[in-house]
Amino acid sequence: MDVLSGGIPIVYRTVIRPALFRLPPENAQRLAESALRIGPLWRLARPALAGFNARLRTEFAGLVVPSPIGAAAGLDKDCKFLGSLLDLGFGFATGGTVTLGPRPGNPRPRLARQTRSEALVNAMGFPGAGLESASERLSKLTRRAGRLFVSISGTIEDEIIQCHRRLEPLCSLVEINISSPNTGGLRAFHEPGRLRALTQSLASGKRRPLFVKLPPWERGRESRAIGLSLAETAVDAGADGVIVANTRPVEYVGMALGRGGMSGLPLYDDTLRMVAETRAALGKRGAIVACGGVFTASQLWRLLAVGASAAQLYTALVYRGPGLPGSINRGLVRLMEKADCKSIVDIEGAPPS
Numbered sequence: 001m002d003v004l005s006g007g008i009p010i011v012y013r014t015v016i017r018p019a020l021f022r023l024p025p026e027n028a029q030r031l032a033e034s035a036l037r038i039g040p041l042w043r044l045a046r047p048a049l050a051g052f053n054a055r056l057r058t059e060f061a062g063l064v065v066p067s068p069i070g071a072a073a074g075l076d077k078d079c080k081f082l083g084s085l086l087d088l089g090f091g092f093a094t095g096g097t098v099t100l101g102p103r104p105g106n107p108r109p110r111l112a113r114q115t116r117s118e119a120l121v122n123a124m125g126f127p128g129a130g131l132e133s134a135s136e137r138l139s140k141l142t143r144r145a146g147r148l149f150v151s152i153s154g155t156i157e158d159e160i161i162q163c164h165r166r167l168e169p170l171c172s173l174v175e176i177n178i179s180s181p182n183t184g185g186l187r188a189f190h191e192p193g194r195l196r197a198l199t200q201s202l203a204s205g206k207r208r209p210l211f212v213k214l215p216p217w218e219r220g221r222e223s224r225a226i227g228l229s230l231a232e233t234a235v236d237a238g239a240d241g242v243i244v245a246n247t248r249p250v251e252y253v254g255m256a257l258g259r260g261g262m263s264g265l266p267l268y269d270d271t272l273r274m275v276a277e278t279r280a281a282l283g284k285r286g287a288i289v290a291c292g293g294v295f296t297a298s299q300l301w302r303l304l305a306v307g308a309s310a311a312q313l314y315t316a317l318v319y320r321g322p323g324l325p326g327s328i329n330r331g332l333v334r335l336m337e338k339a340d341c342k343s344i345v346d347i348e349g350a351p352p353s
């Protein structure tokens with residue numbers, strides 16, 4: 001077992017990743033997705049890979065998950081391999097972002113690697129097969145529905161409401177994505193009045209926790225006030241929590257659009273700052289799921305220490321491979337043992353590891 005869990009990161013770094021990175025990013029992505037769709041392979045590997053441990057089990061927004069590290073939206077846009085992501089050791093996995101109709105996404109190139117800094121820039125613009133296809137796939141996964149999140153979006157309220165109505169019964173938590181920098185129209189929901197009305201209408205009859213995924217905000221009083229006003233608006237309007245945050249908007253000549261969203265390691269310090277600021281603004285209200293630049297167990301520890309209940313990742317999986325969730329799980333258990341923390345909630349307020 002240990003040979004597999006220890007060997008996979010080495011094989012990924014020395015053999016698989018160099019081969020994948022020779023391909024254009026979207027082709028490499030498609031190949032990785034094909035591998036993740038071989039469900040029985042990952043089910044077999046799960047005992048060696050996943051690294052689950054009773055100490056990692058935690059609860060937020062009324063959900064119990066076996067680990068506080070989850071797979072972020074965008075990894076499995078069409079909900080084709082969420083079960084495999086759980087088998088890798090993610091405590092929960094997010095499907096989507098699902099939109100009402102099928103969408104081709106933005107023109108290519110729309111995905112680039114920045115290998116030295118372990119970052120990606122994307123301007124995908126929600127390519128996907130749409131609501132019908134996602135709901136069909138999710139309805140076959142209900143056995144694992146306790147750990148499946150779904151991200152939904154749209155450019156008008158009615159699209160989002162229809163996605164919510166259809167997908168809520170098929171998952172355990174719904175994220176509203178108002179923050180992709182690559183999709184025209186989403187900025188409308190950065191207007192607090194519009195976000196409040198949308199959140200209230202979704203929250204009024206909700207049967208599953210509802211989270212809002214926020215856009216990132218920069219250092220400085222003015223930006224902070226804008227970012228935090230969205231967090232407070234969402235929670236006051238009935239959301240159970242917020243995801244902090246989406247990719248960082250950047251100008252990028254390598255994208256057909258000339259701009260995109262940066263993800264990966266360079267985001268981490270900002271994620272830590274934004275989570276701490278959000279916790280200070282919300283007090284005890286609402287759960288915070290951190291997202292942006294999480295690669296290691298000690299990074300996860302610090303996010304939990306400043307008030308996150310859990311975290312999600314995407315880019316680290318591209319750079320570190322399928323052994324990553326398990327190695328974060330095992331690393332977090334070691335840190336907890338060292339600090340004598342019996343459960344994840346004990347980490348809040350703990351000193352940095």
Ligand SMILES: Cc1cc2nc3c(=O)[nH]c(=O)nc-3n(C[C@H](O)[C@H](O)[C@H](O)COP(=O)(O)O)c2cc1C
Nearest residue numbers: 072073074097122177246263264292293313314315
């Ligand atoms: C190629 C790509 C596609 C993404 N698609 C989505 C998406 O559809 N919906 C969404 O909410 N976030 C999407 N994201 C953002 C991630 O969920 C996450 O917020 C961001 O990448 C920061 O986390 P990371 O540094 O761990 O990657 C995407 C990110 C990447 C790299």
